Amino acid sequence: MNHGAVAIAGIGMTPFGRHSPDYSGRDMGVDAARAALADAGLSWQDIDYAVGGSNVSGKPDTTVSSLGLTGIPFVNVRNGCATGTVALTTAAQAIRSGEAETVLVLGFDKHPRGAFGARPADYGHGDWYGQSGLMVTTQFFAMKARRYLDAHGLPDEVLGEVAAKAFRCGAANPDAWRRTEFTPDEIMAARVINPPLTQYMLCSPAEGAAAVVLTSADRAADLTDRPVTLAAATMRTRRFGSFEVFASWLPPGADASPTVDAARATFAKAGVTPRDVDVAQLQDTDAGAEIIHMAETGLCEHGQQRELLDAGATSPEGTLPINTDGGCLANGEPVGASGLRQVHEVVRQLRGTAGTRQIAGEPRVGFTHVYGAPGIAACTIITR
Amino acid sequence: MSSPAPPIDANVIASLDPIRLAGARCAECGTTTFPAQADCPRCARRTMNRIELPAEGVLWTWTTQTFQPKAPYAAPSTGFEPFPVGYVDLGDVIVEARLEADPEALRVGTRMRLVPLTLLVDGGQPVIGYAFAPATGGSA
Ligand SMILES: [Zn+2]
Numbered sequence: 001m002n003h004g005a006v007a008i009a010g011i012g013m014t015p016f017g018r019h020s021p022d023y024s025g026r027d028m029g030v031d032a033a034r035a036a037l038a039d040a041g042l043s044w045q046d047i048d049y050a051v052g053g054s055n056v057s058g059k060p061d062t063t064v065s066s067l068g069l070t071g072i073p074f075v076n077v078r079n080g081c082a083t084g085t086v087a088l089t090t091a092a093q094a095i096r097s098g099e100a101e102t103v104l105v106l107g108f109d110k111h112p113r114g115a116f117g118a119r120p121a122d123y124g125h126g127d128w129y130g131q132s133g134l135m136v137t138t139q140f141f142a143m144k145a146r147r148y149l150d151a152h153g154l155p156d157e158v159l160g161e162v163a164a165k166a167f168r169c170g171a172a173n174p175d176a177w178r179r180t181e182f183t184p185d186e187i188m189a190a191r192v193i194n195p196p197l198t199q200y201m202l203c204s205p206a207e208g209a210a211a212v213v214l215t216s217a218d219r220a221a222d223l224t225d226r227p228v229t230l231a232a233a234t235m236r237t238r239r240f241g242s243f244e245v246f247a248s249w250l251p252p253g254a255d256a257s258p259t260v261d262a263a264r265a266t267f268a269k270a271g272v273t274p275r276d277v278d279v280a281q282l283q284d285t286d287a288g289a290e291i292i293h294m295a296e297t298g299l300c301e302h303g304q305q306r307e308l309l310d311a312g313a314t315s316p317e318g319t320l321p322i323n324t325d326g327g328c329l330a331n332g333e334p335v336g337a338s339g340l341r342q343v344h345e346v347v348r349q350l351r352g353t354a355g356t357r358q359i360a361g362e363p364r365v366g367f368t369h370v371y372g373a374p375g376i377a378a379c380t381i382i383t384r
Numbered sequence: 385m386s387s388p389a390p391p392i393d394a395n396v397i398a399s400l401d402p403i404r405l406a407g408a409r410c411a412e413c414g415t416t417t418f419p420a421q422a423d424c425p426r427c428a429r430r431t432m433n434r435i436e437l438p439a440e441g442v443l444w445t446w447t448t449q450t451f452q453p454k455a456p457y458a459a460p461s462t463g464f465e466p467f468p469v470g471y472v473d474l475g476d477v478i479v480e481a482r483l484e485a486d487p488e489a490l491r492v493g494t495r496m497r498l499v500p501l502t503l504l505v506d507g508g509q510p511v512i513g514y515a516f517a518p519a520t521g522g523s524a
Contacts, residue, residue, distance in 0.1 A: 126395065128392045130454075130455070130456040130457055131456050131503055131504075132392070132457070132482055132501075133482060135454070135457070136453050143470065143471065146447060146492075147444065194448060195448050240426045249417055249480065251416075
């Protein structure tokens with residue numbers, strides 16, 4: 001590892017899904033933090049900087065009253081579905097700058113049941129937008145998928161294939177929330193939420209926490225002889241012409257995407273290309289999102305998704321395994337923790353400790369991608 | 385005389401007879417927004433002039449809202465019925481809208497025309513919003 005490199009020394013998480021009402025998001029965060037510290041062979045007293053993310057479950061730095069009042073800097077992050085990875089990016093910057101050597105990154109959330117709600121004013125709209133019946137996130141996922149499939153000549157059936165793969169991976173993951181397999185036909189015939197999306201093609205808000213311990217490369221050398229490296233982590237916001245949730249209008253020819261920008265910058269910083277990726281975790285808030293993000297991240301060409309799915313390429317046993325732990329579709333989404341779940345899964349795959357869903361060969365390059373409202377994306381490259 | 389229901393928002397509806405949407409166009413870079421706004425999101429200047437948007441365009445994407453949205457949406461007194469929504473390409477801008485149409489008949493590229501849509505706000509008071517319906521012959 002070169003100077004300024006950042007190592008992933010430890011990972012920990014609580015299962016995602018539904019927990020007891022008195023198990024708070026913050027308490028899940030404390031448990032995930034302790035699990036990551038134990039995995040790294042470190043104690044909280046070794047941590048000299050922390051970054052935490054939560055969207056609806058309070059301030060992550062409140063966890064110090066349980067972890068220990070050591071006086072370290074603790075930055076709180078709130079960036080929607082990108083929160084966990086933005087926290088990781090912030091932590092890596094603290095190490096690269098020399099400000100910190102051993103950093104805890106934490107993400108948690110405990111969402112109520114049902115679709116994510118939002119208020120028009122929070123997104124710059126007048127009440128008219130909500131009164132008109134347009135303030136619904138799943139509408140956007142459906143319309144983005146409809147447009148993408150039509151523009152690139154993909155049949156609606158690819159949505160069923162993506163969701164079926166997610167539940168197959170979830171069934172093989174003892175920590176997944178959704179562990180029942182469905183066939184693509186069953187998924188296509190299920191209750192329609194917003195066409196072309198059916199109930200099994202949309203992830204549900206959930207509860208859970210995940211944590212990662214980052215260290216400088218020098219410190220990592222003391223802990224293990226084969227560290228996993230965070231080669232790059234980058235976040236981007238949307239540019240003009242990006243089709244995002246709660247947009248009352250778009251410019252003609254809208255085809256920008258924060259995912260394209262974040263992925264390109266991450267690959268460039270890490271000095272690897274999409275072809276080098278052995279395992280990837282992509283934001284799959286809905287089945288269409290995984291299809292779109294396969295191409296936007298550069299892992300395939302627009303329109304190539306059908307042949308990849310037909311060949312089983314994105315299954316754990318395929319040539320380009322995607323969302324090997326079942327992704328958001330099988331794990332649900334505690335928004336603040338989701339990006340760190342992806343990192344957790346990639347680290348397990350690179351260590352060779354992913355159990356029955358371990359991919360073949362010796363994976364060396366992992367990629368993660370999160371995307372969320374109001375048009376943000378964050379990616380990582382993790383190598384071993 | 386027709387009902388005196390007011391427009392849902394003066395920055396959204398430019399006129400009611402005939403119904404037209406309000407937008408704004410940047411004098412510097414030509415970017416057109418919906419509804420009208422003061423700042424240009426492309427060149428960041430405050431050079432937006434209020435305009436009326438075209439009343440016809442083509443469907444860009446769509447879906448159906450099958451479940452009742454949360455407040456501030458209010459269902460009609462007769463109860464919630466699923467409705468289609470979409471984006472309609474008006475040339476200089478693509479606007480999001482309710483659709484008054486049979487969803488089965490909708491395709492990307494379907495020609496659509498602006499129509500008034502009565503909506504309910506706080507306590508069931510009617511206001512005039514907007515929708516797009518398939519254009520049936522005739523001209524704008
Ligand atoms: Zn401008």
